[in-house]
Amino acid sequence: MKVKCKIWFEENGGVAFADGRRMLLEAVERLGSLNAAAKELGMSYRAAWGKIKATEKALGMKLLEVTTGGKGGGGATLTSEAKELILKYKKYTGRITVLMEKEFKRIFENEKSQ
Amino acid sequence: MKVKCKIWFEENGGVAFADGRRMLLEAVERLGSLNAAAKELGMSYRAAWGKIKATEKALGMKLLEVTTGGKGGGGATLTSEAKELILKYKKYTGRITVLMEKEFKRIFENEKSQ
DNA sequence: CAACAATATGTCTTTTATGACATAATGAAT
DNA sequence: ATTCATTATGTCATAAAAGACATATTGTTG
Numbered sequence: 621m622k623v624k625c626k627i628w629f630e631e632n633g634g635v636a637f638a639d640g641r642r643m644l645l646e647a648v649e650r651l652g653s654l655n656a657a658a659k660e661l662g663m664s665y666r667a668a669w670g671k672i673k674a675t676e677k678a679l680g681m682k683l684l685e686v687t688t689g690g691k692g693g694g695g696a697t698l699t700s701e702a703k704e705l706i707l708k709y710k711k712y713t714g715r716i717t718v719l720m721e722k723e724f725k726r727i728f729e730n731e732k733s734q
Numbered sequence: 735m736k737v738k739c740k741i742w743f744e745e746n747g748g749v750a751f752a753d754g755r756r757m758l759l760e761a762v763e764r765l766g767s768l769n770a771a772a773k774e775l776g777m778s779y780r781a782a783w784g785k786i787k788a789t790e791k792a793l794g795m796k797l798l799e800v801t802t803g804g805k806g807g808g809g810a811t812l813t814s815e816a817k818e819l820i821l822k823y824k825k826y827t828g829r830i831t832v833l834m835e836k837e838f839k840r841i842f843e844n845e846k847s848q
Numbered sequence: 849c850a851a852c853a854a855t856a857t858g859t860c861t862t863t864t865a866t867g868a869c870a871t872a873a874t875g876a877a878t
Numbered sequence: 879a880t881t882c883a884t885t886a887t888g889t890c891a892t893a894a895a896a897g898a899c900a901t902a903t904t905g906t907t908g
Contacts, residue, residue: 621743621750622743622744622745623742623744623826624742625740625741626739626740627739627834628737628739629735629737629738630736630738631736653854653855654854654855655853656854663896664899665854666856666857666897666899667898669856669857673856673857679735686854686855686856688853688854688856688904688905689852689854689904689907690853690854691852691853691906691907692852692853692906693853693905693906694853694854694855694905694906695855708842712737712837715837715841716833719830720741720830723826723830723833724826727822727825727826767883767884768884768885769883770884778869779886780869780887781866781867783886784866784867784887787887800884801875802873802875802884802886803875803885804876804877804883804884805877805882806882806883806884807874807875807882807884807885808874808875808885809885
């Protein structure tokens with residue numbers, strides 16, 4: 621038996637930010653384009669854009685700095701808020717994952733500590 | 735912003751056991767009947783039964799000791815495996831919840847510790 | 849000013865999950 | 879043997895989530 625965990629952030633009740641969104645933002649940061657990021661993750665641009673918008677609305681935070689037109693048609697980069705968010709998110713989830721593994725071993729696999 | 739977490743157990747990939755199932759099992763233990771437990775939780779017997787069956791299959795573990803017929807029509811009680819499972823589950827999730835709160839404060843609210 | 853590649857949205861379809869309905873089967877008690 | 883409240887399941891309807899399709903907008907570059 622394995623233990624799993626999904627960690628996400630909420631603001632006033634609504635869904636907000638979890639691992640899928642984090643990967644999407646990281647891909648945008650790396651590729652400089654939401655369209656390219658969506659392609660890389662195998663999802664439609666429409667879906668990716670929708671997730672970003674929903675997250676921005678839920679957290680009340682602007683995530684992408686966007687330009688349209690121009691050479692290459694435009695692009696998107698992360699706001700500093702977004703960068704800080706994914707940094708803290710990764711730090712947090714990494715730490716929790718370690719703690720969960722440790723506690724799981726303690727409670728479920730080390731019978732004598734019951 | 736708040737952090738949320740859903741913890742569940744898996745066995746070979748499938749869903750298995752999380753908080754809803756735990757409450758259902760506890761209600762069965764208290765009431766001696768799956769039917770009564772379902773009523774208490776405001777779900778249909780069909781749904782409750784389906785969840786139990788799915789969990790038993792996923793974990794490869796018998797959860798309910800069942801009798802049909804007789805005075806009162808029958809009833810259900812928890813197997814010792816089931817009792818042990820919810821005990822450990824509660825212990826585990828309780829511990830993780832505390833740790834998550836603590837880490838959240840440390841990473842998201844205590845700026846100087848960045 | 850026409851072309852281009854990306855952002856920006858509305859809408860429709862498909863899939864998936866959840867719950868509702870109906871109907872057996874059980875077996876002690878009467 | 880009839881009754882009764884429960885377990886046991888198949889099937890169908892409904893709701894929610896995810897994805898597909900189409901189309902407009904933008905603004906620099908050639």
